[in-house]
Amino acid sequence: MRIRALIALAATVLALVVPLGAAGTAHADRTPGDQPLPGYTIENPPLPPAQVDGEPTRVSQGVHRHSAYIIEVPPDWNGKLVLYAHGYAGQGFVLRVGPPPFGLRQRLLDQGYAWAASSYYRNGYDVRAGVLSTRDVAELFADKVGRPEQRLIVGVSMGGHVIGRSIEQFPRYYDGALPMCGVLGDHELFDFFLDYNLVAQDLAGVREYPVTDQYATVTVPKIMENLGLTGLTPGGPDTTNERGKQFRAIAINRTGGPRPGDAQAFAVWKDFPFSLASPPVPDATLAENPDQLSTNLFTRYEPNEPFDVNASVQRVRPENLPARLSNRLSQIPRINGRPQIPVLSLHGLGDMFVPFSMEQIYASEVARHHRSRLLVQRAIRTIQHCEFSATEAGTAWDDLVRWVDAGRRPAGDVTTKPQVVADPEYGCGFSDRAAYDAGAGTRRLFPACP
Incomplete structure (x- = not known):
């Protein structure tokens, strides 16, 4: 991404x-x-x-x-x-x-x-x-x-x-x-962007990581539909299904936990993190592709029910581990x-x-x-x-x-x-x-x- x-x-x-x-x-x-x-x-x-x-x-x-x-x-x-x-x-x-x-x-x-x-x-x-x-x-x-x-x-x-x-x-x-x-x-911002896409894919039953050129136009609409997110708007009816509700709860927890306005905020931002995912570019610098640092190897997602996301979600190693660990x-x-x-x-x-x-x-x-x-x-x-x-x-x-x-x-x-x-x-x-x-x-x- x-x-x-x-x-x-x-x-x-x-x-x-x-x-x-x-x-x-x-x-x-x-x-x-x-x-x-x-x-x-x-x-x-x-x-x-x-x-x-x-x-x-x-x-x-x-x-x-x-x-x-x-x-x-x-x-x-x-x-x-x-x-x-x-x-x-x-x-x-x-x-x-x-x-x-x-x-x-x-x-x-x-x-x-x-x-x-x-x-x-x-x-x-x-x-x-x-x-x-x-x-x-x-x-x-x-x-x-x-x-x-x-x-x-x-x-x-x-x-x-x-x-x-x-x-x-x-x-x-x-x-x-x-x-x-x-x-x-720092790096955890890019971990969140990775989390958002991988957890949504997992709960929607549509896996595509690394993403392709068709992710935004073909895959994301399927994810949105499978989670009941397509018609979700701030202040509107809750269109999410059981999997969509768990996804929203996980996203809220990953962005600060239950707090005033959390459901409204999710409805405002629900599309945006998907737009940050794009196909890998060979030889890109960190500045061009911060996703080289991203990982969810040790992330525990909550809530982990009714679906066991932690057991089924795709796990991704950091592509550039030395850069992630460096203090330079x-x-x-x-x-x-x-x-x-x-x-x-x-x-x-x-x-x-x-x-x-x-x-x-x-x-x-x-x-x-x-x-x-x-x-x-x-x-x-x-x-x-x-x-x-x-x-x-x-x-x-x-x-x-x-x-x-x-x-x-x-x-x-x-x-x-x-x-x-x-x-x-x-x-x-x-x-x-x-x-x-x-x-x-x-x-x-x-x-x-x-």
Whole structure:
């Protein structure tokens, strides 16, 4: 399974990013740093300066170490810098860069922060490119503007993977982190995509893995029909049969467990994970085919009744086991759960593209390393990927700043206790009530909070 189907989402969310391999390093040795790597072009149209108290900001744009960049400095700079790590940008060959989303650009500038962002030197799911290019633009900022007294890093989706690895790759280089809808569970995201397809095939009695060119057009419709998923819609009647109900329960458990809005979220996302499966491509890099890392050899699916899925499901070994086990900075690197700085994260409860389980995996790993004091997580009652309001993102940012500057650890949600997550009011604490009242996005698929 590859992730080319994610390209459509990238345009709306500025989603994930991918790492670089040995071939990319060789190209970098031959290509001037103010040009993109061979095969790539750059789109970096002029960004009009923002206004802060009636004065324009200073915007600098260009190409540095094969990546497009934007730097923006407010008129009264407070000496602090925010790095923005964007998400997955597809498998194309045009590099693009943009400002922080959810109204954060103006909020940062109004508070006196400068910000900088990189396109990364490669597209694809290349976290290594994101980690290195984000550090490069921070150092470029120091050369062009001045060395900041503080660096904070903000990112979405794959940018959350970039953040999770960056703060471990360069300990103490950053002072605080705000990953939103982030891939904090690293390889396990791709395990979930594999799980979804294999379990659906097993329960539907239609096996096709590795998939062929006819998977989307012939096999998936059979799977959907055999499980009663074809006519399932959010808020509509439950069309699933006995096997479909077990499949839905397994998918819910693999994405965070029983929680508010889980059935509605499944109905919204039921088709999408099938679209991520595509035929193998010979000699593909990890960035081009993350499924090389996927495995379900030791996964135990629950519930395992009325049908014994664990006994009958196809088991798949990781195609690239050395890459999965390696702790090196690769295109899809591990995040070990060893933050040394405050981390505040946001995640949609019903997101099944980058599932809420990513937060649970990260929280467990952080706890295993006795660093839970450095992690605060917040659940937002939304279903689409990276569906946050300006209020939710802005409040999280302000709380992170107070934590970093004044040591005031903010409140958050418990993510690793099933009975807490399953509470009907879970996620109400930090979800934007005004967005719910306005009927924004998928918010009304959840019951109203008290």
